Amino acid sequence: MSKRVVMEKLSKDWLTQGLIDFEYKKYVLLAYLQTVRNSFDKVELYPFLADLVFHYRNLLAVKENKTLIRESFPKEISVEEFKKLELTYRQLVDDDAVMSELENIIDFSLPKIKDSLQEGSVIYEYVESQCEISPIGVTPLYANEGYLFVTLPPEKETSIYRYQVSIFEGSQEQLRSLNTEFIESVEKRPLYTYERLKLDLIKKFSDLPNPATYLILSKMKFPFSETLMPVAKRLFVKHISQ
Numbered sequence: 001m002s003k004r005v006v007m008e009k010l011s012k013d014w015l016t017q018g019l020i021d022f023e024y025k026k027y028v029l030l031a032y033l034q035t036v037r038n039s040f041d042k043v044e045l046y047p048f049l050a051d052l053v054f055h056y057r058n059l060l061a062v063k064e065n066k067t068l069i070r071e072s073f074p075k076e077i078s079v080e081e082f083k084k085l086e087l088t089y090r091q092l093v094d095d096d097a098v099m100s101e102l103e104n105i106i107d108f109s110l111p112k113i114k115d116s117l118q119e120g121s122v123i124y125e126y127v128e129s130q131c132e133i134s135p136i137g138v139t140p141l142y143a144n145e146g147y148l149f150v151t152l153p154p155e156k157e158t159s160i161y162r163y164q165v166s167i168f169e170g171s172q173e174q175l176r177s178l179n180t181e182f183i184e185s186v187e188k189r190p191l192y193t194y195e196r197l198k199l200d201l202i203k204k205f206s207d208l209p210n211p212a213t214y215l216i217l218s219k220m221k222f223p224f225s226e227t228l229m230p231v232a233k234r235l236f237v238k239h240i241s242q
Contacts, residue, residue, distance in 0.1 A: 008035060009032070009051070010028070010029070010032040010051065010055060012054070012058075013085050013088075014028060014029075014055075015058075015059070015062065015102065015105065015106070016085065016088055016089050016102075020098050020101050020102060020105075021101065022101055022104050022105055022108070025105045025108075025109070026105070026108060029108075029109050029112060029113075030112070033112060033113070033116050035048075036048045036052065036116050036120075037116065037119070039226075040116075040119055040120055040123060042223065043123060043127070043222055043223060043227055044223050044226035044227055045120055045123060045124060045127070045226060045227045045230065045231070046225075046226050046227065046230045048120065049117075049120040049121075049124065052113055052116055052117045052120060053117065055113055056110070056113045056114060056117055059106050059109055059110055059113065060110065062102075062106060063103075063106050063107075063110070123227075124231060127218075127222055127227055127228065127231045128231055128234075128235055130218055130219045130220045130222075131216055131217070131218050131219075131228075131231065131232060131235055132216070132217050132219070133214055133215070133216050133235065133236065133239050134214065134215050134217070135212070135213065135214055135215075136149065136194045136195060136197075136198050136213040136214065136215055137195055137198055137213060139212050139213075140210050140211075140212055142212070143165075143212035143240060144164065144165040144166075144167070144212075144240070145162075145163065145164045145165070145208070145211070145212070146162075146163060146208065146211040146212030146213050146214070147160060147161065147162055147163070147183075147198065147201055147208075147211050147212075147213045147214075148160070148161040148162075148163045148180065148213075148214055148216065148232075148236065149161075149194060149197065149213070149214070149215040149216065150215075150216045150218075150228065150229065150232055151188070151215065151216070151217050151218070152218050152220075152221050152222070152224070152228065153218065153219065153220065153221060155188050155217075156187065156188055157185050157186065157187055157188060158185065158186050158188055158194075158197065159182070159185050159224075160182075160183045160184055160185070160186060160197070160201070161180040161181060161182055161183060162180070162181045162183055162205075162208075163178060163179065163180045163181075163236070164178075164179045165177070165178055165179075165237065165240055166178075166179065176237050176240065176241055177237075178233050178236060178237050180233065183201075194213075194215055198211070198213045201213075214236065214239075216232045216235070216236060218232075
């Protein structure tokens with residue numbers, strides 16, 4: 001019986017790492033995409049959806065520019081790591097036979113990764129469509145800091161986060177990032193309303209006397225860490241931006 005290979009993660013430099021051979025890279029990619037598909041079958045989106053976006057953008061950049069694009073790489077990669085990778089890639093580009101093989105690998109990989117991305121995007125959009133955002137109590141003018149309640153059916157427990165929205169200038173527009181800090185999970189009792197929960201937080205944390213507080217309620221149960229929370233955070237940033 002043949003043993004099925006499981007590829008948990010695709011290295012950020014998988015294209016230039018190790019043997020530059022079409023059949024080998026095809027094997028590596030397809031094993032990874034099978035892992036992604038297994039995750040999506042369980043409606044677990046992250047970290048694979050974000051990884052797919054990264055790999056797709058990077059391959060596209062290499063195909064169009066014959067160079068690695070620093071902005072495409074995750075924030076975790078240092079400038080020194082990137083320079084080393086760039087040097088390796090530049091040496092490969094100078095070899096016509098290797099470059100031809102790389103182009104074949106890229107041409108095979110792009111549509112495969114795009115298909116997986118589209119599959120993940122459909123799941124993402126469905127999860128997002130099942131989420132509702134509503135303010136708890138009166139929302140102050142300053143809403144870039146406060147509390148976020150995240151709840152799944154049947155609303156027996158609420159996860160509470162303190163959030164802060166940071167605004168910074170992008171190349172063409174203002175961009176927002178969301179930082180969240182988990183506070184606690186609270187059991188929801190029949191008379192313990194979200195408004196009461198907010199009042200308890202105000203008493204507990206005096207540095208936020210009039211906090212903006214929002215509830216994100218999912219109509220369906222989804223994997224919390226792998227799906228609901230990442231989708232909820234992006235949805236919330238979109239909501240705040242409006």
